[in-house]
Amino acid sequence: MPGVLSMRSNHTGFQGSIKTSASDFIVTEIDTLGRLLSGSTAETLHAFGDAPAAPNSCCPQSPHRPWPEPPELHREEVLGPFDSPGHAPEDGLSPAKGSTEHMVRASPEGGRHEAGTLDSLLDESVNELLNQFACNIKDRWDSEHDPAAHPAEFSLGPVLAKRNRADLHSAIRQKFPFLMTVTKNNEIIVKANTDYKQLCQLVSEEEAFDFFKFLDAKLENSKFSFKPDGNKEHRKTVHHFVSQKFGKLVETKSFSVTDFNGQQNVAIIVRFREKSWSRKRPAADCQEKQDVYTGFTLRKENLETLEAISYLSSELGVLPSDFSYTGIKDKKAITYQAMVVKKVTPERLKEIGSTIEKKGMKVYNIHSVCQHLRLGQLKGNHFDIILRDLKHQSNDSSADLKERISEAFENVKTKGFVNYYGPQRFGHGQNVRTDQIGLALLNEEMVKAIKLFFTPEDTDDPVNQAKRYFLQSDDAKGTLAMLPEFKVREKMLLRALNRYGVNHEGCTRGWLSIPHSMRIFYIHAYCSKIWNEATSFRFMTYGSKVVEGDLVLSEENVDENSSLNDKVHVVTAPEESTNKYAIHQVVLPMVGHSIKYPNNKVGQWYHERLAKDGLQTCRFRVSALQLNTPGCYRHILKYIHNLSYHFLEDNEKEIKTEEDSHLNESQASLLLSFDLDPSCYATVCLREIMKCDL
Structure with missing residues (x-):
């Protein structure tokens, strides 16, 4: 995990294995109203023909979870159009023909x-x-x-x-x-x-x-x-x-x-x-009737979000940019997330259900919506994780393992965890990380960025065979023929390279051929790496004390029209001496052209670090690629919510532990359930809990 050094707590921790299988790591989005996009009820909806539902309507939550209960679905009875035969209107309203409408009666208890x-x-x-x-x-x-x-x-x-x-x-x-x-x-x-x-x-x-x-x-x-x-x-x-x-x-x-x-x-x-x-949607989001939007819940297994979108776009005959989502989910996991696809009807999406199941995907709760989703348009994510092969740290044999685990959870619940970007942000385990490609793009080294993008992994599957061939030959046309259809991004790039050549101009046109969201993804990966390193430096330099020059998000004297920088306050010396702010209020900038830096050693570190990568004069705008990175702010500390856990035997049965009972190493597993805010990484939280790299 690039740039990660510091930890928040000083407990001993323990060791264990995660993601032994995809089913050991289940991620479920929590929408803005605190409701889970659960799979079981979604499957029920799908089995009954995807009954109409409101955008982002969600399914019942896990019973152990103290989030607010979701509302009962409005009872809907299909009613004919206003001009249906047999109806006797008393007024002269013109009928709405050819529409499918529903009768809505709210529950008077409600609430x-x-x-x-x-x-x-x-x-x-x-x-x-x-x-x-x-x-x-x-x-x-x-x-x-x-x-x-x-x-x-x-x-x-x-x-x-x-x-x-x-x-x-x-x-x-x-x-x-x-x-x-x-x-x-x-x-x-x-x-x-x-x-x-x-x-x-x-x-x-x-x-x-x-x-x-x-x-x-x-x-x-x-x-x-x-x-x-x-x-x-x-x-x-x-x-x-x-x-x-x-x-x-x-x-x-x-x-x-x-x-x-x-x-x-x-x-x-x-x-x-x-x-x-x-009423709450801008007119631009509800355009002419030819702009069809279909919302759905995507269940994917052992797939990156962007890879899943590539599969879906290939099957549906649309561009990857026609999909919108609230965030990118883990690859080695089972994940449930809301998505919206443009220019695809609900009926068309249902048609590909059996095909995409072969790729590890299912779609539920298919319904018409009016607009796309925005990144961050969620309350957080719910995690159900199994930790296996539990054991003490190598240098720890003085305490019962159960006590060590309990101590770790209590510490992190109380003190929080350092809010690093997780390894999946950077392409964990890959020969070339996404932040390396982002740095090349920021330096406008277009050919280098293409070569990094096509660097193969060590496996010998058709995709990596094609990548090796391209690096050896620069033969874009031949490589194009070798790649599977679902590799949409790669094929877009190769078509442009075949037409314009593997040179600076051709590679620039190649990057422009893929959706903006995918181009900016690599830039953001680099910015995330710098943020991780800056946060680690901040904790090593100042610890948990809020010091002069730190940045905090202020809610004083600002309104909704204020710019982001107006909401960021620089801590003064008197405020430091009176401990006006707490460490969880401190933010650090994601580098960009419109952010302010801390007015202390951390700010100086940013400038020196960017200069080291040749970005001392970078404005974080790559006009040739239509990339514009204003930057933002991220809290350096976050907290875990609704944490519960219990121990399992190897056969998945719950262990009924007594207060004085002991756990034998490697003979039990741990089932964790918790919620995290948007853009927080469960692997980072677990690293803090366990005190070991995962």
Whole structure:
């Protein structure tokens, strides 16, 4: 792992083996609302024909995990288009033809998932005050006093992170549909929703509750139905109310329906006007209807994320750049992650299911979405890991192994771990690391970068045979014929090299032929290596004390329009002396053209280190390759969440250990379960726990 030297804790640790098989290392994404993309329920959805679901809808979580429970899926009943035969509309709305729409009725109890989100985003005291405020609103409405005569507001205080504000707005309105939320200068204000109270005077509170949850959720192609109503004048009043209050968002119609007793009646159906359900998405993300996006959960085994995308793009006849994802997952593992592919319909994706299974992939929860995914668009990752061949460190025989393991976990839970980039970032075990290619690109050594890219591994499979042939011959056309179809990146490069030559210009055009996300990947690998080295130097130089010149992320006097550098504060001497900041608040820059460096020995180290690689004047822009690296900041310390573990015998049965029992070396395995924040590496966390390189 390039650049990794320091560790956070000083416990003894222990030894063990990880990734003995892919099933020993299972990674599952946690979406922004704390829900797991679990495989078992995803398989159930797939078996039932991939029932429609909201984007990034997730499956039930492991029972041991104290993350908030996911919401119950909205019950959906297929309803015909507005102009279906047999319906008798009372108004003159034009029908939406040829669409597939769904009836959505929310559970009036609701709130399990919203409560979990509120618990994770609000302090316990603020959460209690919010619940009390909500109860007071309902009490006022149930009393004789008019709530409008007693305006009430409740402030959650400033919430600086835009994503957190969006999550809070949605969670509050979903849990308490009778409340409304507004933002004033980063401060979230909660008020009584008088529209809700007015609707309760026309329909039942259960219907009003469901209707406002429906409005806030804004699920594509969804509909809401009020209960059947035989009073035409009353229906007109409801039509008028909804049109007056929400006419820009929804439209209403009345349809004849048959109840369970076979009696004819009339119900008001509400649906969103076209595109109105996508209120939080920029117009550029929901373009013309020919831009088809399909979301799905990808399960892969023993495959890199980019390699899996190469397989998928080859099978679907699209470019690798048409895929988006929230992060790159481990290769030697079983992983579950959300993906979106552009220009591919759900039906087309389902067709390749049996083909890609042969490559170690499965797709679940296939559904239409409106936009691509963004890197980092997740809450974190959940890990289920088996450590095998447990034993003491070579120089340690003084304590029971169980005690050593317990000590290690308690230490890291309390003190955290150094947030290094893990070995998979750099191509662990490969003859050429990705950061070496990135350095060549930053120095604009295009031919060298190509040669490094095509450096073979020591195996004799067709891919490495083709790479050896290319390095020996520079014969791009011949190499192209030798490569398997799924090697999409390599083939793109070779086609350009065949056309333009294996020279500086030809290699530049070759790099330009592959997607931007793949080109920038190598640059980021180099920047990650430098960050690892800088962090190690920082801990060796200053330890865990926050010192003058350190950088911390500040939440004072900034708003959502502030630049990243405005949010980074340089620690002053008085702040050091009063211990104003803690070590977990310290960040270090990922090198780029728009970052600031620490104003101490660490900043000086950065400049000397870049000069060593010939980058002292580098602006981290490679215009010839359309690469622009502004840089960012990363916390030097992170913590493990929701850690649990138990011991297994070799036959995978749990060991019922007593307090005074001992573990025999190499006769037991350890099953770990924990969560990490985005961009944290489980192998790095385990290195800190075990005190050995993995």
